Amino acid sequence: MDLRFTEEEIAFRREVRDFIARELPAATRERMIAGKSPTKEMVVEWQRKLNARGWAAPEWPKEAGGPGWSLAQRYIFREELQQAPAPSPLGFNINMCGPVIIEFGTEAQKQRFLPRMLNLDDWWCQGFSEPGAGSDLASLKTRAVREGDHYVVNGQKTWTTLAQHADWIFLLVRTDPTAKKQEGISFLLVDMKTPGITVRPIITIEGGHEVNEVFFDDVKVPVENLVGEENRGWDCAKFLLGNERFGQARVGASRERIRRLKVIAQESMDGGRPLMEDPDFRRKVTEIEVELKALEMTVMRVIATETKRKDKKPDPATSVLKIKGTEIQQMCAELLMKAAGPYAWVDGDPEGEDDGNEVDVAPDWALGLAGIYFNWRKQSIYGGSNEIQRNIMAKAFLGL
Amino acid sequence: MDFDLSEEQRLLQDSLAKLLADKYGFEQRKAYLKSKAGWSTEVWGQFAELGLLGLPFAEDEGGFGGGAVETMLVAEQLGRAIALEPWLTTVVIGGSFLRNGASAELRGELVPKIAAGELKLAFAQVERQSRYDLFDVLTSARKDGSGYVLNGRKGYVVHGDSAEKLIVTARTAGGQRDLKGIGVFLVDANAPGVQRRGYRTVDGQRAAEIELSDVRAEAVLGNPENGLPLVDQVVDEAIAALAGEAVGAMQVAHDMTVDYMKTRQQFGRPIGSFQALQHRAADMLVALEQARSMSLFAAMAVAERDPAERRKSMAAVKVQIGRSARFVGQQSIQLHGGIAMTIEYACGHYFKRLTVNDAMFGDADHYVRYLSDTGGLVQAA
Numbered sequence: 001m002d003l004r005f006t007e008e009e010i011a012f013r014r015e016v017r018d019f020i021a022r023e024l025p026a027a028t029r030e031r032m033i034a035g036k037s038p039t040k041e042m043v044v045e046w047q048r049k050l051n052a053r054g055w056a057a058p059e060w061p062k063e064a065g066g067p068g069w070s071l072a073q074r075y076i077f078r079e080e081l082q083q084a085p086a087p088s089p090l091g092f093n094i095n096m097c098g099p100v101i102i103e104f105g106t107e108a109q110k111q112r113f114l115p116r117m118l119n120l121d122d123w124w125c126q127g128f129s130e131p132g133a134g135s136d137l138a139s140l141k142t143r144a145v146r147e148g149d150h151y152v153v154n155g156q157k158t159w160t161t162l163a164q165h166a167d168w169i170f171l172l173v174r175t176d177p178t179a180k181k182q183e184g185i186s187f188l189l190v191d192m193k194t195p196g197i198t199v200r201p202i203i204t205i206e207g208g209h210e211v212n213e214v215f216f217d218d219v220k221v222p223v224e225n226l227v228g229e230e231n232r233g234w235d236c237a238k239f240l241l242g243n244e245r246f247g248q249a250r251v252g253a254s255r256e257r258i259r260r261l262k263v264i265a266q267e268s269m270d271g272g273r274p275l276m277e278d279p280d281f282r283r284k285v286t287e288i289e290v291e292l293k294a295l296e297m298t299v300m301r302v303i304a305t306e307t308k309r310k311d312k313k314p315d316p317a318t319s320v321l322k323i324k325g326t327e328i329q330q331m332c333a334e335l336l337m338k339a340a341g342p343y344a345w346v347d348g349d350p351e352g353e354d355d356g357n358e359v360d361v362a363p364d365w366a367l368g369l370a371g372i373y374f375n376w377r378k379q380s381i382y383g384g385s386n387e388i389q390r391n392i393m394a395k396a397f398l399g400l
Numbered sequence: 401m402d403f404d405l406s407e408e409q410r411l412l413q414d415s416l417a418k419l420l421a422d423k424y425g426f427e428q429r430k431a432y433l434k435s436k437a438g439w440s441t442e443v444w445g446q447f448a449e450l451g452l453l454g455l456p457f458a459e460d461e462g463g464f465g466g467g468a469v470e471t472m473l474v475a476e477q478l479g480r481a482i483a484l485e486p487w488l489t490t491v492v493i494g495g496s497f498l499r500n501g502a503s504a505e506l507r508g509e510l511v512p513k514i515a516a517g518e519l520k521l522a523f524a525q526v527e528r529q530s531r532y533d534l535f536d537v538l539t540s541a542r543k544d545g546s547g548y549v550l551n552g553r554k555g556y557v558v559h560g561d562s563a564e565k566l567i568v569t570a571r572t573a574g575g576q577r578d579l580k581g582i583g584v585f586l587v588d589a590n591a592p593g594v595q596r597r598g599y600r601t602v603d604g605q606r607a608a609e610i611e612l613s614d615v616r617a618e619a620v621l622g623n624p625e626n627g628l629p630l631v632d633q634v635v636d637e638a639i640a641a642l643a644g645e646a647v648g649a650m651q652v653a654h655d656m657t658v659d660y661m662k663t664r665q666q667f668g669r670p671i672g673s674f675q676a677l678q679h680r681a682a683d684m685l686v687a688l689e690q691a692r693s694m695s696l697f698a699a700m701a702v703a704e705r706d707p708a709e710r711r712k713s714m715a716a717v718k719v720q721i722g723r724s725a726r727f728v729g730q731q732s733i734q735l736h737g738g739i740a741m742t743i744e745y746a747c748g749h750y751f752k753r754l755t756v757n758d759a760m761f762g763d764a765d766h767y768v769r770y771l772s773d774t775g776g777l778v779q780a781a
Contacts, residue, residue: 262780282772297693394678
């Protein structure tokens with residue numbers, strides 16, 4: 001047992017850190033330090049820089065265009081991006097749809113889609129959730145009916161993150177309504193420019209536009225865009241969700257938030273002295289730091305066991321990462337808001353559209369922190385709510 | 401990064417597990433508790449045979465050459481059994497004092513005896529007013545010729561009743577709470593002027609109150625004018641071992657609880673079928689896994705060269721282990737219900753040990769304060 005990183009891994013971390021320092025545009029970094037999501041242009045620009053370096057898809061195998069890294073390297077790379085902070089490779093492309101195509105897709109699909117995913121020539125979005133299918137995803141109703149050499153899709157998806165940017169959507173659709181619920185589902189790739197697709201924004205409580213409803217009205221999808229076998233789409237979905245949870249620990253991102261929190265708590269005054277000098281506040285920060293350190297080690301344990309696993313089934317330990325990872329991020333967001341004091345309450349302008357509200361009355365470091373707190377309540381809901389994670393643990397781990 | 405055990409480590413773990421399965425069932429433990437010593441001399445002898453008592457000492461000094469990982473593995477197994485023997489005090493704490501503070505000559509004399517099970521050590525540190533502050537010392541050490549003479553009172557000296565030698569912190573200079581001026585002394589437990597009153601603690605362990613009246617120390621460990629860094633180092637090693645022990649005890653408490661949830665029937669079905677209880681059990685598992693991660697971190701961080709960094713890391717270990725131990729301990733009782741409130745049932749004994757484990761050398765709250773006063777783990781940007 002040796003729990004340290006090797007010399008090579010430490011050198012690799014330095015290489016990644018230097019690359020980010022050199023290549024990451026200052027505007028992107030500053031926007032992310034302020035806690036805002038990078039714009040589409042910023043994400044695309046960065047993804048292309050990563051792609052030029054061969055680092056666009058840390059988890060992909062070499063033959064698919066990945067760098068062929070060990071799990072430790074992937075972890076280091078993601079951690080360095082998060083704590084820079086720099087945009088991560090676009091999750092829909094790199095961690096969701098890409099791996100499904102690599103695992104289940106045809107050679108033609110790989111040739112056609114993977115290079116464009118890597119370079120973010122196509123922005124993908126995820127069409128899973130529906131108004132009636134949230135935690136109970138398999139109850140989804142969007143229908144796809146085979147007619148000759150295409151499917152005709154009708155129905156509605158919701159919570160579709162950044163569909164407003166997307167060129168393509170990967171969809172779970174019901175192809176056999178008579179089968180048991182998991183067994184009649186298929187996985188389709190759909191061009192967002194296809195006639196019959198309507199995207200309608202959903203504005204979340206902080207005022208931001210991240211998620212959307214997507215409507216499908218007689219949308220024709222070529223049969224060649226089916227991934228895997230018809231009616232076996234649930235296998236793809238399970239595989240994808242397993243991958244998704246792995247990244248939800250976001251240790252580097254939380255470390256960056258805590259660093260930021262400490263800066264803000266120096267700026268923000270409380271009782272005539274910097275808030276950071278208040279022992280009660282400091283102890284709250286410390287409690288999070290400790291949980292984060294433990295989570296970091298849990299991630300490394302999961303990485304170490306995953307490296308040795310032969311089968312592709314998701315490890316139930318990923319549920320620990322999701323629950324703790326999101327709890328820690330939410331606590332960070334809450335403390336950041338509280339640290340800012342009254343100036344956290346100036347209603348921000350998440351979309352950068354000037355709606356006439358005087359946002360510049362607040363100090364830069366305080367602006368938008370309440371919005372992030374409100375927005376981040378999503379974290380314990382998405383990706384399999386934390387309660388679903390507990391169900392999974394009770395079943396898969398504890399045999400209850 | 402490699403979390404796999406070596407062949408030797410696996411052998412150590414398995415042979416200890418086998419011994420404890422054989423000798424440390426709950427009923428057997430009860431019998432050890434009731435015995436006069438309060439633990440098993442037979443099992444202690446078998447620990448010696450397995451090499452557990454010489455574990456952290458160099459092989460050429462008569463030891464086993466084990467490091468922090470081996471200590472963690474042994475501690476975890478002992479935690480699973482909630483073993484009562486003076487292993488932590490003699491081997492981990494005593495061992496660390498000898499490795500880090502004793503002359504080669506003194507080690508040459510003592511290590512073979514410890515390894516053979518013929519010498520037990522106890523750490524006399526706590527005083528009535530000191531609570532968890534290692535530097536809060538009133539016991540005095542007066543220079544007398546070439547040696548030191550000790551006076552004072554020490555409390556909660558774990559296994560202080562059976563130890564043949566005591567390791568005592570005492571002040572050579574300065575005031576009660578000065579960081580400098582603390583020495584560490586080896587004292588024969590039967591020397592003139594040593595009075596011991598042994599007692600049992602709530603977790604079934606043995607301890608002693610010790611009064612020292614003009615007791616001549618046998619040896620000085622480390623620097624008698626500035627022994628606190630040595631004490632810190634030793635306590636950090638003890639914290640790593642306590643973390644392993646707590647993980648072992650939590651694992652058993654959790655397993656026991658989940659098994660019970662599968663068999664206990666109410667309303668015509670196993671209580672484990674109720675989602676409210678399932679989620680609690682899942683949360684216990686999260687707490688346990690976070691604790692296990694921190695125990696692994698402890699095994700790594702205890703070797704950190706910078707003492708300030710090491711202290712902070714071990715403070716974090718204490719916080720996580722303490723928080724997890726409290727939650728797992730309390731909920732294991734709650735999910736069992738009334739049965740776990742009886743002294744005849746094992747679960748409560750795990751809960752009690754976990755509770756004391758948290759408090760040893762400072763509880764989670766103490767270390768949250770320490771860590772938050774020393775800048776925390778993450779540097780401000």
